Amino acid sequence: MSIINPALERPELIAYFLGANNYSWLHFRNGEKKLLSKPISYLEGRLPGFIRVHKTALVNPDYVKSLQRPLRQKMAGKIQLQSGETFPVSRRRWNQVVQSLGDHLAPIGNEEGLRASVHLDEAHPMGESGSLSYQATSLFLVTNDEQNAFLARQIIGKNWPEYRVETLAKSIHLPELLDELPESELPALVFLDARSDALERLHTLQRLKNNQRLCRVPVVLLALPTDKSVIEGYERQANSVVTMKEGDMSFSQVIDRICQFWLKVAELPAHC
Structure with a gap:
């Protein structure tokens, strides 16, 4: 019935x-x-x-x-x-x-x-034509660990204050969310914490990389320290796979080190 x-x-x-x-x-x-x-x-x-x-x-x-x-x-x-x-x-x-x-x-x-509450902040930089004018200033972190999300926001706010952190507990809607953004507002970096909900995160990773607009956005997969997790991450075209144990107390430090590389050392693609 x-x-x-x-x-x-x-x-x-x-x-x-x-x-x-x-x-x-x-x-x-x-x-x-x-x-x-x-x-x-x-x-x-x-x-x-x-x-x-x-x-x-x-x-x-x-x-x-x-x-x-x-x-x-x-x-x-x-x-x-x-x-x-x-x-x-x-x-x-x-x-x-x-x-x-x-x-x-x-x-x-x-x-x-x-x-x-819908009005935009007056402090946003404006171009001569009055439209918003700035490069990628956001980072997206998907994790269902609220404590880790808080720690990541803290460390990024302290060491990378020019970047805004968006946190999500689920990644299922992330491709649709990002696909609605204009090119100039795509994030500089996406973190997918696949130590839990691994299948969902891997599926999202594959969808991001199969999307012609979003495939240029660097995606870092946080995975459990197993060969299978690493292989699956790279098979789905993660830009980096970083292994960590669940409950690792150095989460915020790892996030900061990843940012050091991707935001300071690596050359990120320009968004038109």
């Missing part, structure tokens, strides 16, 4: 859906997930109260914790769920998401407050 109708009758138990071609993963609030034989567009029609934040993600607004405005013009925003998971909000859906979440988010709690 199909589980689709019983599941949709209790939307309060649902956290979000992730589309996968003609199928969708249903993620419940209790952590369970089920594969449904329906595309995400079908589920969007059945659950008009849910919010399509990206072409592959449909979320329950009651399960949203925060909404982060785009850090630069033409960048995607981010939405964080109560579980801590973060998804990109595509540029073309941003205003609709802001409007839909107006009554759900605290502490802002109203559309006007949310819209006020």
Whole structure:
């Protein structure tokens, strides 16, 4: 018997859906997930109260914790769920998401407050034409270890203050997120921590390297110290594979040393 109708009758138990071609993963609030034989567009029609934040993600607004405005013009925003998971909000859906979440988010709690948070920082450097003008100033780190993410932001903020650090717990949406950026705003470097969720990270790595626009972005794979991990990383065209044990206390120092090479020694590709 199909589980689709019983599941949709209790939307309060649902956290979000992730589309996968003609199928969708249903993620419940209790952590369970089920594969449904329906595309995400079908589920969007059945659950008009849910919010399509990206072409592959449909979320329950009651399960949203925060909404982060785009850090630069033409960048995607981010939405964080109560579980801590973060998804990109595509540029073309941003205003609709802001409007839909107006009554759900605290502490802002109203559309006007949310819209006020969308304005770009006045300190961004501007070209003569008034458009944003700068080279790659961001680094992306994918890790589900919040402590390591915090340590990485600290060390990069201290030693590489010209770079902004974006952290994600999941990499599944990273190719779509980066593909929405103009060439000039692609990151200087991407870290994929594959010591956990290795299959997801390797799949993301392969998708990045198979993308004609994104393949030039250097990707460093953090892997467990096994021959298999190293081989799989290079087979999927990682620019570097760095091995570390899970729980390694020198995480921030390793990140800094990698930055020393890629941001100071290596010649990075220019983004037009």
